[in-house]
Amino acid sequence: VQQYAQQIDNQAGSLMIVGHLPFLDRLAALLVTGDPSTTVISLVNSGVVCLEQKPENFTLAWYVIPEHLNNT
16 A cells, blocks of 8 residues: 555545555555554445545545435
8 A cells, every 4th residue: 555655645636546445444544644554444345435635644534335325
């Protein structure tokens, strides 16, 4: 995840990353805390996370899992 985090730091503007677990859990943890083994959020299949880049790190803006959506 270190290599991807470095590429993300070099990107300008918004970026969407689509992937699988446990890679995305580790990437989010690294971006938010600097440690890929720290649990920041427990992603589930079909979950969506929005991180916002701040000058020194990323913060969790919002998180949606299928159970949050009305299936009617």
